[in-house]
Amino acid sequence: MTEAILDAGPLIHLAELDALDVLSDLEILRIPAAVWEEVANHQPKALKFPGLPLQRVVAPVPSAALQTLAQALALDRGEVEALSLLEIYPRAWFLTDDAAARLVAEQRGCEAHGTIGLLIRSVRRGQRPAHEVLDLLRSLPQKSTLHVRPALLDAIIQQLEIEWLRGLRP
Amino acid sequence: MVETTAMVKLPPRLAEQARTYVRLGLFPDLDALLAEALRRYIETHQIELLEDYIRQDVEWGLHGHD
Numbered sequence: 001m002t003e004a005i006l007d008a009g010p011l012i013h014l015a016e017l018d019a020l021d022v023l024s025d026l027e028i029l030r031i032p033a034a035v036w037e038e039v040a041n042h043q044p045k046a047l048k049f050p051g052l053p054l055q056r057v058v059a060p061v062p063s064a065a066l067q068t069l070a071q072a073l074a075l076d077r078g079e080v081e082a083l084s085l086l087e088i089y090p091r092a093w094f095l096t097d098d099a100a101a102r103l104v105a106e107q108r109g110c111e112a113h114g115t116i117g118l119l120i121r122s123v124r125r126g127q128r129p130a131h132e133v134l135d136l137l138r139s140l141p142q143k144s145t146l147h148v149r150p151a152l153l154d155a156i157i158q159q160l161e162i163e164w165l166r167g168l169r170p
Numbered sequence: 171m172v173e174t175t176a177m178v179k180l181p182p183r184l185a186e187q188a189r190t191y192v193r194l195g196l197f198p199d200l201d202a203l204l205a206e207a208l209r210r211y212i213e214t215h216q217i218e219l220l221e222d223y224i225r226q227d228v229e230w231g232l233h234g235h236d
Binding site for chain 1: 223228233234236
């Protein structure tokens, strides 16, 4: 069973791109209360998307080690709550677009992914056709608040075009 | 060092939240709040690390085994 704990980034960014459906094959999406509040403030439609197994959960008090790391890396409340939930559900994926939060999660042995990975995965999983995801990636700078250096985004799109077009050849 | 002056457009809700912070006395004015927000953003968004994670995610998205 694939379950995930979400930070605000992927929920907000996927909602901006009208692509929340790429999360629909995950069985449980746990959203810490602080993340829920943040998303409700900035992109409330993300919390009302039909068919997503969203669960608002109250995170436990973070461990002393996590509190120290959170302070050192200037993690926000939502990130800390998500990371403290990962202490209870270490096999869950951590979905975040924040590098510092992801660093902490991966150092603790957790699997973490972000918005771009989820979009690309949706093609592999047959949820979205390749051309749609390429269009979404091209529209990222205009439609989303996920900031990616244009040269990197171009290189990713080029790599995907090669991979996916090669896959279509007989 | 010379200070830079910038004009920013904020969405209404965000602007209202920012004004609340100033009204509560957490910041002397909007300039100070925006400078602090910018400093924290730059401090916490390490470009190399972020881009490394994005590249890893591209590979996972393409060839992951889930």
